[in-house]
Amino acid sequence: MRVLIFHTVPHPMSASFLSRRFRHAAVALLALCAMGAQAATRDAGQLEAPEWSDEPPALARLLESGYQAEVNRQPGIAAASYCAAARDGSVEGQYRLGRLYLSGQGVARDNQIGSTLLAIAAQRGHEKAQSLVVAMASAEKLPDCLVTGKAPAVLMAAADSGEAVPQEVVDRFVKALPADKRRHAQMVQKLAPRFSIDPRLALAIVRTESNFDATARSPKNALGLMQLIPDTAERFGVRDALDPEQNIRGGLAYLRVLLKLFNGDVSLAAAAYNAGEGNVARYKGVPPFAETQEYVRRVMAFYRAPRHAEVARS
Numbered sequence: 001m002r003v004l005i006f007h008t009v010p011h012p013m014s015a016s017f018l019s020r021r022f023r024h025a026a027v028a029l030l031a032l033c034a035m036g037a038q039a040a041t042r043d044a045g046q047l048e049a050p051e052w053s054d055e056p057p058a059l060a061r062l063l064e065s066g067y068q069a070e071v072n073r074q075p076g077i078a079a080a081s082y083c084a085a086a087r088d089g090s091v092e093g094q095y096r097l098g099r100l101y102l103s104g105q106g107v108a109r110d111n112q113i114g115s116t117l118l119a120i121a122a123q124r125g126h127e128k129a130q131s132l133v134v135a136m137a138s139a140e141k142l143p144d145c146l147v148t149g150k151a152p153a154v155l156m157a158a159a160d161s162g163e164a165v166p167q168e169v170v171d172r173f174v175k176a177l178p179a180d181k182r183r184h185a186q187m188v189q190k191l192a193p194r195f196s197i198d199p200r201l202a203l204a205i206v207r208t209e210s211n212f213d214a215t216a217r218s219p220k221n222a223l224g225l226m227q228l229i230p231d232t233a234e235r236f237g238v239r240d241a242l243d244p245e246q247n248i249r250g251g252l253a254y255l256r257v258l259l260k261l262f263n264g265d266v267s268l269a270a271a272a273y274n275a276g277e278g279n280v281a282r283y284k285g286v287p288p289f290a291e292t293q294e295y296v297r298r299v300m301a302f303y304r305a306p307r308h309a310e311v312a313r314s
Contacts, residue, residue, distance in 0.1 A: 047071070050092060052165060052173035054301035059090045061304075064166055066096060075106025083145040086117070095121040095129040101143065102132075112141040164200050164305040174203075181212035184225055184244055191245075195252040196313040197259070201266065202252060204302035205273065208295060209251075214244045226251025264308040270299040 047070055050063040066081030079100050085093030098117030101110050121129035174185045185203060192202035209227040210216035222229045224247035233241045238250035255269065261277060262268035271286040272279075274295040279287045286296050300306075 049166070049168045049172045052169045052302065053092075054298050055090065057301060057304040059085050059088055059093070060165070060169075060301075061163075063090065063092055063096070064169060066093075070105075075100065077106075079106035080145070083143060087146050091121050091124045091126050091129075094118075094124075095126045097143070098129065099132070107143070110141070110143075113143050116141055117143075162304070162306055164198065164303055164309050165204075167200070170200055170203060177212065180214075184212045184214055184248075187244060188225075188248055191248050192252060193311050194313060195256045196310055197252055197256060198303075198309045198311050201299075201303050201308060202255070204299050205251070205255060205270070206248075207302060208298045214247070215242065223247070226254075228254075259308050259310075264310065266303055266306055266308055267296050267300055269308070270296045 047067070049067055050060065053060065062081050062085035066078040066085070069075070069078035069081060079097060082093045082097040082100065086097050087093075094117045098114045098121060100106050100114075101117065102114035103109070118129045118132050122132075174182060174189070177185055185206070188202050188206050189199040192199040206212060206225050209222075210225050212225065214225050216225070216227065217223055218227060220229065223233070223241035225244055226247055228236075228238060228241045228247060228250050230241075232238075232254055233250055236250040236253040238246045241247050241250070255273060258269040258272045258277060259266075262272065262280070267286060268280055271292055275287050275289060275292040279289075279292075286293060
């Protein structure tokens with residue numbers, strides 16, 4: 001039996017753990033399995049692309065493969081993709097797989113399995129799962145795919161494809177931003193191609209730097225959306241680093257230089273953007289600074305592709 005290990009709790013697939021943590025959470029909500037199945041069916045009609053998160057790219061790709069399979073009316077493939085993600089600890093995978101079991105799409109309908117999966121996802125903070133969580137029967141039940149075997153090779157190949165984040169995932173993220181941040185994100189998307197930069201990478205950098213806050217200021221006096229330090233701002237002709245468009249243009253100009261310098265290697269370009277190209281050259285790779293390593297991890301999790309997908313300059 002394969003045991004799932006989650007980041008937030010130890011050995012969550014054990015029967016005692018489920019009994020102790022999830023049954024009480026589910027029963028406390030006093031929902032009925034039939035109501036949960038109906039809600040899950042309604043939810044399926046409003047299916048959204050997965051959120052643009054910074055969880056491991058392989059898990060994100062499995063979720064996106066499942067979503068695309070649902071869009072293409074291939075629920076069996078969707079269930080296999082979500083189960084592979086859930087088995088490796090994805091709370092979104094647990095939620096989506098549970099929904100399929102409650103509605104009987106791609107798998108034999110099983111309210112007990114669906115209830116268990118939704119209760120697990122709800123306990124881990126998944127808001128939609130919390131709205132659907134149902135009272136479990138006397139014994140918790142998990143699908144075989146979670147505790148035995150492994151994902152089909154074709155799914156794992158897709159998870160390790162090395163492709164950039166799908167545009168529809170990014171579009172969902174941008175659409176959900178507050179109005180002011182959405183304007184900034186849309187400006188990044190508009191300007192990035194003018195510097196031959198994939199807008200998805202530009203957004204990943206801005207999201208990691210400032211989370212689209214044009215007034216952001218770091219302790220090192222890095223300013224604005226792309227956190228330009230005074231030397232970088234001067235180098236690229238930025239007179240007012242707190243002006244959103246000037247800041248974005250300066251940051252994109254610098255990012256273009258770095259991508260060219262490191263032959264499109266996203267991790268090295270990101271490391272240089274954070275720590276300076278001199279440090280990347282000195283350490284012959286990502287510098288051993290905790291801040292820089294976490295910065296690179298986040299950018300790579302958001303963008304995912306190891307090499308920049310250069311776009312035609314507009």
